Amino acid sequence: MGTIFRRGNRWGINFTDPNGKQVRQMVSPYKETAERVLKKMEMNIIEGRYLDKRKTETVLFEDFVEEFIVSHVRLQCKRPKNREGLVRTVAVFFKGKAMHNIDTRMIRQYLSQKLNDFQSSTVNRHLTLLRCMFNRALEWNIIDGDNPTKGIKKLPEDNERCRWLSDKEQAFLLSHCHGMTRVIVMAALQTGLRWNEIMNVQWSQRPKCSYVDFDNNTIVLHSLHSKVNKARFIPLSYALKCELVELRKHSTSEYVFSNPRTGKPFNNIRKSFQKAVKQAGLRDLRFHDLRHVFASNLVSKGVDLYVVQQLLGHSTPRMTQRYAHLRPGHFKAAIDEIDLHKQKI
Secondary structure, three states: OOEEEEEOOEEEEEEEOOOOOEEEEEEEOOHHHHHHHHHHHHHHHHOOOOOOHHHHOOOEHHHHHHHHHHHHHHHHOOOHHHHHHHHHHHHHHHOOOEHHHOOHHHHHHHHHHHHOOOOHHHHHHHHHHHHHHHHHHHHOOOOOOOOOOOOOOOOOOOOOOOOOOOHHHHHHHHHOOOHHHHHHHHHHHHHOOOHHHHHOEEOOOOOOOEEEEOOOOEEEEOHHHOOOOOOEEEEOOHHHHHHHHHHHHHOOOOEOOEOOOOOOEOOOOHHHHHHHHHHOOOOOOOOOHHHHHHHHHHHHOOOOHHHHHHHHOOOOHHHHHHHHHHOOOHHHHHHHOOOHHHOOO
16 A cells, blocks of 8 residues: 655655556645545545546535635634635635636636725735645645646735824724723724734633733733734733723623623624714724724834834834834934024034
């Protein structure tokens, strides 16, 4: 029977086909995947389906999706629930299509359709997912040939949106938020945490969990819940701590920002948040913009950009640099140095 072998960081399979020809091929970075593929090959040979496998076996995209979710997403992805949702979104477009019939043109049509409704960064995530899916299909011998996403380049991304609010606008927004929505909005304004980071915060310390450390007045963000895989320690403002202390008195969930009816974190607060935004008379404001407000508040108060970068969890200074123009007197002081009116001529 066949065997598996390792070459560098990848695993391959070695077996003899029905014609007596020895076949060696690289399969996957994972030993378990190589073992599973070898077993499938051996069964195809035993059942006489090996030579004509791709002519007789048609795997529909939606069937592959289920295998991909079980064998890859739930085993390898950092946030399997989020990734599974994206996979099932992609599956809607390709439903009913055989894996071996999906080509580059079809994928470009899908990406073009998505570009009508989403930003370039979102479309690029869809492309990355499709590339990963067809790489797994090749590894698992579901298709042969080239990956149909090969040669498709990512779209240029513009992530420079930077919307912020004045102190008055922030207070006005909070005055129109109610219940848990108000506490969540305050947390976003005073911690700069992303939505997923906020929703994963728990009341007490547990392995691989983000939590509130009341003794040290800090929210401890675990690296598993951070976008850049780095832990962060966000100090609690006095106002936010008071809100959380009061919230804890009535909470029955392990999660800080939980839905009172389910005890689980909210999927989103889009409706209640947009209602508050509308009532406050604000325009073009999204929940993620509250993170920009947090950063702009710090910079406008003279906080060093490096400190802001660490609090936001930016991997490089480039993203933080967009707030530089808000520093009081930052550029004015430089111009004053060469101002002829202030020099003796």
